[in-house]
Amino acid sequence: MIDPFVDLYSLVFRLTIRVGGCREIADSVGQCKKMEELFWAIDQGATPTAVLFPWFPSPARQKKVKATAEVFDWFDRIIKTRREEGQREDDAMQMLLDMDHSTADVIEFVLFVLFAGIINTGLMSAWLFIFLDQEPEWRDKVVAELDAIIDQHAPASGSYASLAERFSSVPPSAWENELPVLDDCIRETIRRVLSTAMLRRVTDGDIQIAGKTVPNGTFLAYSAADTHNDPTIFPNPRKQVACQ
Structure with missing residues (x-):
């Protein structure tokens, strides 16, 4: 028995740090687990309050700042060791170092890969297992x-x-x-899971929507469920049917 929302997230994290990170962490289950805990501390700091009031020192924001500093220091130590001792590894970090990127740029890239590759991939992987089981x-x-x-x-x-x-x-x-069948199943999983409100803030001037002016700075919300659960588009919106 596995818990998809625990075990698969950890698996996706290890795969992602292997692809876009460094071997010093990827080769150790314990190091991966520690980095994963810091990663989720950063992610959980992105609360609605933090988004709307980024200056407010909430407990979640303080944990995020602390975890971010720990991650930066961790990667910084790895990079310094490689540069000072001439250590080389076969990974993404080494490729960036060989291209003479700065420490800040390398760490920024690794963090970008982690956030881009883990949250959505882990979520969809977990739900894909559940839906296919049904x-x-x-x-x-x-x-x-x-x-x-x-x-x-x-x-x-x-x-x-x-x-x-x-x-x-x-x-x-x-x-x-x-893998056309698996591709269709992944798309169907995305459709079923992403039935939430999508938010956007207008920041590039007033825009026209359906004949109405939306002022600059306005927050817009759209319910993806209106489309993803529309039976005129998806004949069985509540069912996992890859071919639809």
């Missing part, structure tokens, strides 16, 4: 599709030490182009 037909199709892609690009007859090694041998082009 729809055996689509779950079986996804499993069959994954079996087919791994058999084609990394057959069991090959000299692979584990299933994970077989999956890692599948080329990126195959992951991107040869």
Whole structure:
């Protein structure tokens, strides 16, 4: 038994720090867990109060500032060690260092990758597992599709030490182009989960919407549920049907 909203988030975090971070953290489960805790402290600081009143020193904002400083110092120590000792690793951070980017730019990039890659990916991954568990037909199709892609690009007859090694041998082009059913299931999951209010603040001057003037500085809200649950667009809006 797994808890998708705990185990999958941790898995996505480890994958993301592996892709966009550094091996010093990615190679250690304990270090990943510590970094993950700091990451969520930063994320949870983005409360409605913090968005509307960024100057207000709320407890959540103070925790966010403290966690951000700890993350910066952690990455800064790793970068200094590499530069001073001539240590090299095969990761994204090393690529940026080799391109002579500043410490601040490198850390900014890593944090950007973490926030871009973890929150939405973790959320959708968790719900995808749940929705597919409720729809055996689509779950079986996804499993069959994954079996087919791994058999084609990394057959069991090959000299692979584990299933994970077989999956890692599948080329990126195959992951991107040869999983149409899984792609549709992901899109359907996004449709069902993102049925919340979308906010935007007008900051580039007055705009016209439906013949009405919206003054600069206005907050706008749109309910995605009105579209995502519209039966004239999606015949079964409450059901996970990948083909719709």
